[in-house]
Amino acid sequence: MAAIGAMPEINSLRQKSRKSFVTLLLTILTSSQSILIVWSKRAGKYEYSVTTANFLVEALKCALSLAALVRIWRKDGVTDDNRLSTTWDEVKVYPIPAALYLVKNLLQAGLDFFLQYYIFAYVDAPGYQILKNLNIISTGVLYQIILKRKLTEIQWAAFILLCAGCTTAQLNPSSDHVLQTPLQGWVMAIVMALLSGFAGVYTEAIIKKRPSRNINVQNFWLYVFGMIFNAFAIMTQDFDAVMNDGFFHGYSLITVLMILNHALSGIAVSMVMKYADNIVKVYSTSVAMLLTAVVSVFLFGFHLSLAFFLGSIVVSVAIYLHSTNKARR
Amino acid sequence: MAAIGAMPEINSLRQKSRKSFVTLLLTILTSSQSILIVWSKRAGKYEYSVTTANFLVEALKCALSLAALVRIWRKDGVTDDNRLSTTWDEVKVYPIPAALYLVKNLLQAGLDFFLQYYIFAYVDAPGYQILKNLNIISTGVLYQIILKRKLTEIQWAAFILLCAGCTTAQLNPSSDHVLQTPLQGWVMAIVMALLSGFAGVYTEAIIKKRPSRNINVQNFWLYVFGMIFNAFAIMTQDFDAVMNDGFFHGYSLITVLMILNHALSGIAVSMVMKYADNIVKVYSTSVAMLLTAVVSVFLFGFHLSLAFFLGSIVVSVAIYLHSTNKARR
Known part of the structure; x- marks a missing residue:
């Protein structure tokens, strides 16, 4: 009786430690990213095609998922849970995130012109970084x-914090320019935040x-569509550059x-989605920041501002509030 | 039965609205202060003796408390509760806050030399304003x-927030100087915070x-000692100025x-102490800021910074957390 009673507890403990592990992994990977x-900015600009790099990221994730699957098989x-073959009913939704991420990437990196015209013309780059925090709310x-799934009132308070x-934490002497953002800039920033969210x-x-x-099967299909959409991006955006200078032109050690x-x-994000949720992901990437x-x-001799310390205190309290409120639910 | 049962409810409602009223009053008075x-800084400097002004404040509070008492009598x-006569046992502790406030005032306004040497030499005036927020924690x-009286964990989180x-909210381009405060500056700031707290x-x-x-009797005795201590301050600090130029030298409409x-x-603070507590007082003065x-x-054409908006959001969440946690206790 006691042994049977203890079983779900062990399972729940295993789930908790798996959740903690993937969250920690995501935090470290995001931070090192x-x-x-x-580092790459300091080392000088490398003129590689962003679309080819994105494609390789998807291909690598696909390969890693497949490798994990082979081990499991x-x-x-x-x-039934880990076979690669799938039904139309299962797979039909998988292109959607890939398409959304592509649109987001196109908006963010590809269509520089569009961005420069609509946001950067009014808000400088650090200002745009600050607007990206709207992602949290969206x-x-x-x-x-x-x-x-309902967040409790305290959890909402924590999220706003x-x-x-x-x-x-990201405030700098030119941050106040953000307040001069015109309506178009806000609309664009909100659209980007909603897309990403x-x-x-x-x-x-x-x-x-x-x-x-099995998460690796789900990842495999997600990343297959990621590859397809990014191949499309290479063709529409960097076809000439790739044809003339080669696929890997401008690559360096840092690029690799x-x-x-x-x-x-990317894989860590999927794991967090599977074993935790988007809220945990947002906390994780915030801590990574x-x-x-x-x-x-330590690495580059940067200085920390008073604003950074204050922001860190507020983020720490937010994490505390989110976690205690969860435990009591 | 229902009528008797309703009595404490009405009393509690009356207490709550009295508490809200004195808190609101304190917020408005602190803000207008x-x-x-x-305004007085903009209008130019008036060379009045700060000690005489402090004495008049105590005298006025004393007079107002007495006037309120006469009405009540x-x-x-x-x-027994509203008679002015008192026992040694009741009155013996009343000089202590007055003495503490005097020491604090001496440190803050009187002994400028001391302050300049120990704090302002290292930290500029706006930096000192920021260190004053240590009062909240102390x-x-x-x-x-x-x-x-125990604050709950959530209430502590709210207080840190x-x-x-x-x-x-008070961050400005020169705030980062605070981080260069040497040990002596921190010690002084912490001593001031502890004294004030x-x-x-x-x-x-x-x-x-x-x-x-009755609160007016308690106030009367508090303020009598305030008058005595401030009279002492006039004599030690501004005796010559008052003798040569008169008690009211340099007074203007703004001074009055x-x-x-x-x-x-000052009276509102006493009321908050009686019907609420120091925690409410801290929230009230923060909102006043x-x-x-x-x-x-609107009045002076000041600009609000992004930091101000962010700080206001954090303060609002803190108030929310403090109040919901209280209601659930």
């Missing part, structure tokens, strides 16, 4: 609407819809490291 | 230790010790308004 970006055999709103804390929440919905289905890191953190700043002090 | 200070007659700590939010919490302890004693305002807000900034936009 930002550090690689700072050898160990457990092929079952994720919370869409999480509640689409996944129909997370957004305010992250923004405070929707892609995340929709991915979670897809992955959570079949809880027993960034691709590796993006692939691993703070972590990056602290590590940059 | 800050506005008067900005006429209405209710003289009772009040919370002393409230818990001296009054032995209040401190971080107020500091964020202790004076507040000790006053609450005195007033709350006799709940049925500031004295009036100080007297009224934000209110002052908003009003200054």
